[in-house]
Amino acid sequence: MIKKVSILGSTGSIGCNALEVIDSLNHNGYDIKVISLSTNSSISLLSEQIKKYSPETAIIADKSAYKEFKSYFSFPETEILYGEDSLSEAAGRDNYDLLITALVGFSGLKPTINAINSGKDIALANKETLVVAGKLINQLIDKNKLKLIPIDSEHSALLQCLTGEDINSVSKIILTASGGPFRTKSLEEMKSITVSDALSHPNWKMGKKITVDSATMMNKGLEVIEAKWLFRTDVNKIDVLIHPQSVIHSMVEFVDGSVKAQLGIPDMKIPIQYAITYPERIKSGHSKMDFNLFNSLTFEAVDYERFRCLKIAYDVTRDDSTSSVVMNAANEIAVELFLNGRIDFLSIPGLIEKELDRHSASSDTDLENIINIDKETRAYLKEKYSK
Amino acid sequence: MIKKVSILGSTGSIGCNALEVIDSLNHNGYDIKVISLSTNSSISLLSEQIKKYSPETAIIADKSAYKEFKSYFSFPETEILYGEDSLSEAAGRDNYDLLITALVGFSGLKPTINAINSGKDIALANKETLVVAGKLINQLIDKNKLKLIPIDSEHSALLQCLTGEDINSVSKIILTASGGPFRTKSLEEMKSITVSDALSHPNWKMGKKITVDSATMMNKGLEVIEAKWLFRTDVNKIDVLIHPQSVIHSMVEFVDGSVKAQLGIPDMKIPIQYAITYPERIKSGHSKMDFNLFNSLTFEAVDYERFRCLKIAYDVTRDDSTSSVVMNAANEIAVELFLNGRIDFLSIPGLIEKELDRHSASSDTDLENIINIDKETRAYLKEKYSK
Numbered sequence: 204m205i206k207k208v209s210i211l212g213s214t215g216s217i218g219c220n221a222l223e224v225i226d227s228l229n230h231n232g233y234d235i236k237v238i239s240l241s242t243n244s245s246i247s248l249l250s251e252q253i254k255k256y257s258p259e260t261a262i263i264a265d266k267s268a269y270k271e272f273k274s275y276f277s278f279p280e281t282e283i284l285y286g287e288d289s290l291s292e293a294a295g296r297d298n299y300d301l302l303i304t305a306l307v308g309f310s311g312l313k314p315t316i317n318a319i320n321s322g323k324d325i326a327l328a329n330k331e332t333l334v335v336a337g338k339l340i341n342q343l344i345d346k347n348k349l350k351l352i353p354i355d356s357e358h359s360a361l362l363q364c365l366t367g368e369d370i371n372s373v374s375k376i377i378l379t380a381s382g383g384p385f386r387t388k389s390l391e392e393m394k395s396i397t398v399s400d401a402l403s404h405p406n407w408k409m410g411k412k413i414t415v416d417s418a419t420m421m422n423k424g425l426e427v428i429e430a431k432w433l434f435r436t437d438v439n440k441i442d443v444l445i446h447p448q449s450v451i452h453s454m455v456e457f458v459d460g461s462v463k464a465q466l467g468i469p470d471m472k473i474p475i476q477y478a479i480t481y482p483e484r485i486k487s488g489h490s491k492m493d494f495n496l497f498n499s500l501t502f503e504a505v506d507y508e509r510f511r512c513l514k515i516a517y518d519v520t521r522d523d524s525t526s527s528v529v530m531n532a533a534n535e536i537a538v539e540l541f542l543n544g545r546i547d548f549l550s551i552p553g554l555i556e557k558e559l560d561r562h563s564a565s566s567d568t569d570l571e572n573i574i575n576i577d578k579e580t581r582a583y584l585k586e587k588y589s590k
Numbered sequence: 591m592i593k594k595v596s597i598l599g600s601t602g603s604i605g606c607n608a609l610e611v612i613d614s615l616n617h618n619g620y621d622i623k624v625i626s627l628s629t630n631s632s633i634s635l636l637s638e639q640i641k642k643y644s645p646e647t648a649i650i651a652d653k654s655a656y657k658e659f660k661s662y663f664s665f666p667e668t669e670i671l672y673g674e675d676s677l678s679e680a681a682g683r684d685n686y687d688l689l690i691t692a693l694v695g696f697s698g699l700k701p702t703i704n705a706i707n708s709g710k711d712i713a714l715a716n717k718e719t720l721v722v723a724g725k726l727i728n729q730l731i732d733k734n735k736l737k738l739i740p741i742d743s744e745h746s747a748l749l750q751c752l753t754g755e756d757i758n759s760v761s762k763i764i765l766t767a768s769g770g771p772f773r774t775k776s777l778e779e780m781k782s783i784t785v786s787d788a789l790s791h792p793n794w795k796m797g798k799k800i801t802v803d804s805a806t807m808m809n810k811g812l813e814v815i816e817a818k819w820l821f822r823t824d825v826n827k828i829d830v831l832i833h834p835q836s837v838i839h840s841m842v843e844f845v846d847g848s849v850k851a852q853l854g855i856p857d858m859k860i861p862i863q864y865a866i867t868y869p870e871r872i873k874s875g876h877s878k879m880d881f882n883l884f885n886s887l888t889f890e891a892v893d894y895e896r897f898r899c900l901k902i903a904y905d906v907t908r909d910d911s912t913s914s915v916v917m918n919a920a921n922e923i924a925v926e927l928f929l930n931g932r933i934d935f936l937s938i939p940g941l942i943e944k945e946l947d948r949h950s951a952s953s954d955t956d957l958e959n960i961i962n963i964d965k966e967t968r969a970y971l972k973e974k975y976s977k
Binding site: 364366369374444454458460466473483485486491494497501 | 750753759841843844849850863867870874877885888
């Protein structure tokens with residue numbers, strides 16, 4: 204089976220894992236060609252990837268990183284582009300079949316839309332795309348009769364549990380959550396959380412934005428919204444359950460009382476491979492689940508008081524309005540401010556709530572409006588915190 | 591949807607639960623008619639069931655119980671039959687669609703074969719049928735293009751995990767086992783196990799035969815063999831994992847490293863309903879899984895030294911021979927002898943092993959040979975232990 208794949212965000216954790224999966228699939232009879240790669244500014248890793256995969260195109264989003272790249276490296280066989288617009292442009296080309304989008308935050312939206320409009324199946328690791336524009340993305344996916352396959356371990360688990368089942372027989376979607384590094388900390392203790400505390404996740408190694416989102420549990424909130432759009436279900440049917448071991452990746456409860464779960468060691472290569480080979484499963488050398496090692500799986504209820512970000516996400520997604528765009532932009536800025544030492548950890552939800560209060564929600568969720576609201580929110584907050 | 595169902599073994603635990611499921615489905619838009627019911631000797635319960643469901647036929651396997659029934663009850667609308675042959679005869683009739691077979695032990699074989707030969711789908715709770723004649727049953731099911739749907743919670747779990755999946759992508763079937771009441775007892779302590787110790791199962795309320803089988807873990811051995819035939823897989827791909835809470839009913843590991851599990855509260859009504867409505871799921875009032883209650887799931891390895899019966903079952907099923915018939919008959923007799931106080935708990939595996947040693951295994955697994963070997967084994971053991 205020949206497949207031409209583009210990976211946006213190829214130097215991040217998901218991107219690197221995706222390339223490893225492609226190596227292993229190509230070892231096992233697949234013939235996957237990498238067409239485009241991209242980085243924000245990790246030019247040295249990108250150059251190694253170009254050397255190994257000889258893509259047609261490589262994109263460096265950050266302009267000064269691009270300039271540095273050009274002065275160090277030369278790849279005559281690969282077209283080197285720069286800037287965010289190039290991501291969208293390359294995503295809209297006709298030279299590949301499947302887009303793996305592992306971009307960070309809102310920046311994933313436009314390239315994904317361009318890829319869909321040009322008839323590409325999407326393997327989605329960038330949950331913010333569905334958070335800000337789930338309705339629009341689903342409309343475009345339907346119109347173009349494409350597949351939108353999740354890479355997130357939770358949503359991959361749900362897809363696997365739903366395989367062969369009727370979505371109408373689902374009574375509850377249970378997203379599991381590790382609870383992050385502060386699961387057992389009191390609100391008082393949470394006041395003094397430092398950046399380095401927040402960046403050490405117990406189970407998964409990930410980028411900074413998603414690691415902080417995991418610590419605030421906004422990541423789980425984004426996943427609730429993502430699940431709503433991916434599986435086209437009422438958000439009231441989506442529950443979050445703390446499961447500190449991150450072995451059960453998520454579960455589905457059916458109307459007859461039966462529950463299905465997908466489990467595995469915490470290794471992103473499993474859901475990434477599933478997204479690429481879906482609906483097939485291909486033999487892999489990934490470590491297997493060892494129940495002697497993971498011999499106790501526990502569950503706890505979520506504390507929405509200590510993890511207000513998750514509550515915000517639930518509240519925002521009950522109406523399909525522009526509020527989710529504001530929440531997402533405010534969260535991205537809040538995380539940046541926290542990482543730069545400008546606000547403390549517990550101020551993140553408050554900042555988002557204030558922005559939501561300032562915003563009059565509208566049901567006009569077309570692309571232009573989404574982009575404008577995102578821009579306005581960021582500009583306002585940057586101005587506010589520039590002093 | 592109209593469905594005509596016969597339940598053999600309707601006064602046992604599975605049979606009573608099946609009738610409750612039928613009540614609930616009929617409350618929810620189904621129209622299920624009960625055609626036949628049967629009991630071994632629980633005539634008073636049978637009479638209540640006849641009153642409520644007005645079946646065309648009711649069968650009492652035990653002749654003296656039949657005589658007693660006739661002297662107490664009169665149901666002019668229902669044909670009352672007696673004897674084991676009547677079970678087979680009624681199962682072969684054309685007046686129904688689905689046989690729920692909840693008979694105990696070897697006695698389930700002939701009625702099931704008659705039902706298959708007359709074109710009925712089978713909902714199977716009687717695992718011994720597949721243990722002694724799996725190859726034959728599969729041949730007949732294929733020939734008649736029928737469905738053979740498991741009722742056992744473990745096999746129902748596996749069926750649910752395999753829905754929508756390719757059986758060739760399965761790398762391992764993981765049957766979970768509670769471990770029974772003696773999971774934590776030492777071999778020394780197991781020497782003094784009494785009948786009443788063995789009859790108190792921690793998670794499930796069941797008949798005597800299966801409760802003792804659970805205590806020796808022969809029940810799990812029978813399930814290993816059942817799984818081999820149901821899912822047509824190599825026995826080397828079937829593992830048993832101790833899971834004391836009986837919440838995860840079984841799991842499937844796939845070649846890509848992903849594992850799927852089916853969970854639920856320990857309530858037989860869920861798998862029974864699934865077997866009746868398969869592949870549909872129907873809303874039910876069964877209690878839902880509560881992860882606040884079942885907040886810790888643990889796993890342990892099996893100790894094959896303390897639970898030799900399970901090892902015997904594995905050994906017996908590696909070749910598809912008549913050994914499994916001998917093992918099953920010897921086990922049925924051994925359980926009876928234990929229940930009657932004639933042998934002690936730890937003598938059960940030894941008795942079975944001796945019988946297997948006496949037997950020259952053959953690959954001739956046609957019905958006649960199976961019946962003869964079963965008879966011969968029982969006759970020999972009854973004679974041996976009659977003194």
